[in-house]
Structures are given as C-alpha cells and as structure tokens.
Amino acid sequence: MTLDPATAERRALITGATAGIGAAFARRLASDGWHLVLVARDAGRLTELAAELGSRHGHDVETLSADLSTDDGCDAVEHRLSSGSPVHLLVNNAGISLNKPFLRSTAEDEARLLRLNVHAVMRLTLAALRPMTERRAGAVINVSSVAGFGAVMPGSTYSASKAWVTNFSESVGQSARPYGVRVMALCPGYTRTEFHKRAGINMSKTPEWMWLKAEDVVDEALRDLGKGKLVSIPAWKYKMAVAGLRHAPRRLLQVVARDTRGRIGRDES
Numbered sequence: 001m002t003l004d005p006a007t008a009e010r011r012a013l014i015t016g017a018t019a020g021i022g023a024a025f026a027r028r029l030a031s032d033g034w035h036l037v038l039v040a041r042d043a044g045r046l047t048e049l050a051a052e053l054g055s056r057h058g059h060d061v062e063t064l065s066a067d068l069s070t071d072d073g074c075d076a077v078e079h080r081l082s083s084g085s086p087v088h089l090l091v092n093n094a095g096i097s098l099n100k101p102f103l104r105s106t107a108e109d110e111a112r113l114l115r116l117n118v119h120a121v122m123r124l125t126l127a128a129l130r131p132m133t134e135r136r137a138g139a140v141i142n143v144s145s146v147a148g149f150g151a152v153m154p155g156s157t158y159s160a161s162k163a164w165v166t167n168f169s170e171s172v173g174q175s176a177r178p179y180g181v182r183v184m185a186l187c188p189g190y191t192r193t194e195f196h197k198r199a200g201i202n203m204s205k206t207p208e209w210m211w212l213k214a215e216d217v218v219d220e221a222l223r224d225l226g227k228g229k230l231v232s233i234p235a236w237k238y239k240m241a242v243a244g245l246r247h248a249p250r251r252l253l254q255v256v257a258r259d260t261r262g263r264i265g266r267d268e269s
Contacts, residue, residue, distance in 0.1 A: 011060075013037040013080065013087045015068060015124070016094030018045040021143060021188070024214035025091050026053060028222070035060040037087065039077055039094070041067050060085075068094050068120035069112045078127040086135070090128040092121045093143045101155025110157060117161035122168065125183070129176060136180040139225055142169045144185045146233065149242050162187075166231060173230040185231045186221045188212055189238040212238075 012029050016022040017038035026036055030053040040046050043065040050061040064080060066073035081087055095117045098109055125140050132138030147153065148162030166185040173183035189212060217234045224232035233239050 009035070009085075010088050011035040011037065011085055012089040012091060013039065013077070013128075014091040014093060015039040015077070015120075016143075018042055018049055020093075021186075021214045021217055022091070022093035023049065024218040025093065025141075028215070028218050029089070030057045030059060030061070033057075033059065034089070035062075035085070037062045037064060037080060039064045039066055039068075041065060068124075069096075069116040074120055074123045077124055081124065081127040082131060086131065087128060088132075088138050090124060090138075090140045091143070092124055092140065094120065095143065095161075097156070097158040102157055103155060105157075113157060113161060117158070118164050121165055125168075125172065129172070129181060129183070132181045133176060133179040138180075139182040139184070140169075140176075141221060141225060142183070142185050144169065144187045146187050146189045146238050146242055148187065170230045177228075182225060182228060184221075184225050184229055186217070186224075187231060187233045187238075187242070188217045189235065189241065 010033065012025070012034050014022050014025050014029075014036065017026050017036075018040040022040070026038060026049065030036060036050075036053065036059065038046055038050060038061065043063070046063040046065060050063045053059070054061045062080075064076060066076045068074055068077065081090065096113055098105060098113055100109075102110070121142055125142065128138070128140055132140075142165050144165040145159070145162040147156075147159040148164075148166045151159055153159055166187060169183050169185035173185075176183050212235055220234040221232050233242050
C-alpha cells in the first residue's frame with residue numbers, strides 16, 4: 001500500500017470505532033504508529049478509547065461523534081476527510097442489521113439500514129478518494145460480510161446491503177488502482193463483537209467453530225490490503241463458504257438457506 005508522506009505522519013479514520021472490528025482496527029493501527037480519527041455515535045466511549053490509545057502509544061487521536069445514518073453525520077465526516085491533516089486510510093466499519101424479517105419491517109428501519117450500510121459507505125469513500133487520488137497515495141477498507149455473497153438468511157436485507165458494499169469496493173478499487181490508491185472490501189464471517197447483541201439477535205445456536213476474533217480479522221485484512229487484494233475473506237473456512245456460495249446451484253442454496261439467528265420460524269410465515 002502506498003502511503004504518504006513519512007511513516008510518522010500516517011493517519012487513519014475509522015467509523016464504528018468504539019467496538020468490535022472498528023476498535024480492533026484502532027488498537028492495531030495505533031500500535032503500528034498511526035495517528036487516528038475515531039468516529040462513532042457514543043461520544044463517551046470515543047473519549048475513553050482515545051484516552052486509552054493516546055496514553056499507551058503517544059500518537060494523536062481525534063474523536064468525531066456522528067450518526068452516519070443521517071446527512072448531518074455524513075457531512076461532518078466528509079468535512080474531516082477533505083480538510084485538516086490528510087487521512088491516508090479510511091476504514092468504513094459502521095453498519096447495522098435488523099432483528100426482524102423484511103415482511104415485518106418498516107420502511108423507516110430499512111431506510112436506516114441502507115443509509116448506514118450503503119449510503120454512508122458511498123459518501124465517505126468518495127470524499128476520501130478525491131484527495132487520495134490527487135496525492136496518488138492512500139487506501140480505503142470497506143467492511144462488508146460473507147453474507148453478501150448469497151441470500152443465506154431468509155427475510156434479511158442485511159446480506160443485500162453487503163453485496164452492494166463488496167461489488168462497489170471491487171469496482172471502485174479497479175478504477176482507483178492506477179492512481180496508487182487501494183480500495184478493498186473486507187468480508188468476514190461471524191465475528192465476536194457487539195454487533196449481534198446491539199441488534200437484539202440471538203446467536204446462541206451458532207456453533208463455536210464458526211466464530212472469528214476481531215483481531216485476527218484485522219490482521220488478515222491489513223495483510224491482504226498490502227498484497228493489493230480487492231476482496232479480503234478472513235479464515236479458510238469462510239473462503240470455502242464463499243466458494244460454495246458463488247458456485248453452488250441457486251436451487252440448492254435456497255433449500256439449505258436458513259437464518260442462524262433464529263428469527264424466522266413457522267409461526268412467522
């Protein structure tokens with residue numbers, strides 16, 4: 001990955017930075033010598049994490065409280081990406097799922113999911129790429145999901161939003177590459193974070209072997225970014241799962257697809 005200028009000046013902006021994969025990115029990059037701009041809705045948790053990383057590693061840690069499902073939130077982060085000290089790495093990690101199938105959802109909830117998972121990713125990626133391509137250096141990691149490779153959770157629109165993120169990142173990554181800028185979709189499987197708890201999704205029936213550690217996901221993502229990959233799928237088990245989703249007959253996938261979160265049963269048909 002091409003970065004500028006000197007190593008000591010590297011700066012990363014991370015959304016959804018206070019927990020899970022976002023926090024793992026923040027801790028890993030801080031330990032690697034990066035300055036940080038941390039973005040999340042919870043100002044209190046942002047302040048705590050910034051104080052922890054700043055005192056431990058001695059680098060600049062800015063905080064920006066913003067709700068990226070709103071125009072005002074996106075405006076604030078876009079402004080930071082285009083002004084102030086240059087951002088050399090953007091990690092679009094913020095995202096949500098819904099604890100209800102589409103047939104029982106509301107237009108408001110679905111619109112919020114799309115605004116955060118899709119609209120905000122598009123806006124912030126565009127805002128970051130403009131100065132990066134001018135400098136001919138920088139990178140964007142858009143956190144997607146293995147779920148985006150197939151409709152594996154009946155009734156869920158989360159996988160559709162992540163299919164967009166992966167396709168978008170792969171396409172934009174090809175157009176940004178000639179400018180020395182990399183864009184990569186990070187597609188993990190089930191990862192130990194607060195994500196499912198915040199959505200109210202019961203994951204107790206998910207086998208232990210399916211879970212990944214956020215720190216391992218981040219390590220593999222940064223390795224793949226350095227290799228110039230457009231799509232990163234951490235862990236061999238999920239690489240195999242994606243191969244199956246891509247090549248298995250659709251009819252077979254429809255037969256075996258189920259929502260491992262247990263949201264859809266016979267009483268909800």
